[in-house]
Amino acid sequence: NWNQIDKSLPNEPITLVIPASNHGTREVFQEKMVEAGCEAYEYFKSLDKDAQKKACSTFRKDGRVIEIAGDYTETLARLKTSPSAVGVFGLSFYDMNRDKLRVATVNNVVPSEKTVLNGTYPVSRPLYFYVKGEHLKSVKGLPQYVEYFLSKKATGKGSKAERDGLIAMSDAERAKVLADFKAGKTVK
Structure with a gap:
């Protein structure tokens, strides 16, 4: 629950609404947030590589993590019905829905075009275009x-x-x- 993180927060369950595994935003979230977070725990360091990958890529199945196969509008709808939930979106969707969403910072850096371009916002990745x-x-x-x-x-x-x-x-x-x-x- 939120109050387990900080006593001043409500005694409400934390629900995470994330894109399904076939979505590019999920890939970035997985790599930059989940896997990076796993690496901070000593327990994970004691596991072999396969066990680390499995442990860091397996989400709860008790309704606390909701995977959305559709677009971000479905994620937004879920957040409207569950005020204590946290959602994962792309920057452009957030920019178009600033009136409906509150952004969370990462390491006190607000996601923006500027912070993505200058590399200070850590949850992004470049797009590569390859031609044989x-x-x-x-x-x-x-x-x-x-x-x-x-x-x-x-x-x-x-x-x-x-x-x-x-x-x-x-x-x-x-x-x-x-x-x-x-x-x-x-x-x-």
Whole structure:
């Protein structure tokens, strides 16, 4: 219960509403919060790697952890009916629903575009876009598609991708990635 964490909190059960295991946000939550939290306990350090993975990825089945297979609106609906619950959302959904949600900080850092970009908010990850080099010559239109994907129109400030939740690279960073692509530089 909440009061077991802090006596000033209510004697209400803690319920966690999280995305199902097939959701990208769940993957980030699992890696950056759950697994990182597990590593802090001596008990887990005494387990072999397989046992650690199982212990850190198995959630309670008693109704205290609710996995949502749908979108974030379903998670929001669950929170409305259970005021003592905590939900896990992507930043863009939170930004669009600030009037309905209260954000929790991590290490006293508020999640925002700025804190994600500068790396101070720890519960995020970059999006990597890979193209097989040999396909650039054999798949018609692939180089043009990559250039489009790296354009401001597709993934820059104000793009549909940004409106859908992607935090855009700076113009300078995107220009460097595009120049590297055009120069044939590869990342291994």
